[in-house]
Amino acid sequence: MSVQLVANVLIGIALVVFLGYRQATWRYLDPTRIWRTPLIMAIVGVVVLAQTTTTITTTDVVFLGIEALITVGVGLTMGSITRFRTVATPDSKGRTIQSRTGLLGAALWIVLIAVRVGLDVVGGHLGAHLLTSTGTILLVLALNRAARAVVIDQRIPRDDREARGMMVR
Template sequence: MSVQLLANIVIGLALVGFLAYRQATWQYLDPARIWRTPLVMAVIGVVVLAQTKATITTTDIVFLGIEALVSIGVGMTMGRITTFRTAATPDDKGRTLQSRTGGIGAALWLVLIALRVGLDALGGQMGAHLLTSTGAILLMLAINRAARALVIDQRIPGRTSGMMVR
């Protein structure tokens, strides 16, 4: 097992564990923050991919496309099942709106990871080696989080046409 593969596994498991925990627990909702995480992950993912010396093949692109579609579908589903509530007391930033996807959201993370591992294994056998890079992993997680944020952003209670009602 290579050091990069081991690092990818550790990073992936830590990120998935963190995000699954956040899905299952009530979190104060900050509309700007739901976009920050996917943006940061996407930028880091693109930078890491740009530094990759591997040759990008058609097989890589096909498998990355399939993974992107799966990530978008799971992210949109997570956004759709998100529930909202008003907290009894505001947080230190004055926010009172909270959200979570619950156990189903955490289970969707497991489904996403299982599909990703399966696609990576199949892609690896077919010559798609870019899938296992840290950059590709971060980019797929960013796509998932962005799809979720897009749906949640449209569903936030008290919003009309994406603008917060005051």
């Protein structure tokens, strides 16, 4: 077992646990934070991917495309199932809107990871080795979070005008 594979597994498990927990719990909605996470993951993913010496093949591109479509679809679904609530007591930043996707959102993470592992296995047998790169994993997660952010940003309850996101209305 290679060091990169072990690192990928550990990063994947840590992210699934962290994001699954965040999906299931009510959290104050911060429109800038919903965009910050995918941006940071994408930047780190691009930097790591730029350091990869693996040759990109047509098989890699096909499998990355399939994975991108699936992850964006799951992200859009997560954004659409997000629930909002208004709390009476604002947090230290004055926010009163909370959001979560609940257990269905956590289940979608498990589905996304299972599909990703399946694509990695099949792609690996067909010669798509870029799928197992840490940079690729981070870019895929960034795509998922960005797709989710697009939908949530448009759905922020209207009574919280100051908590609006980055998207133009």
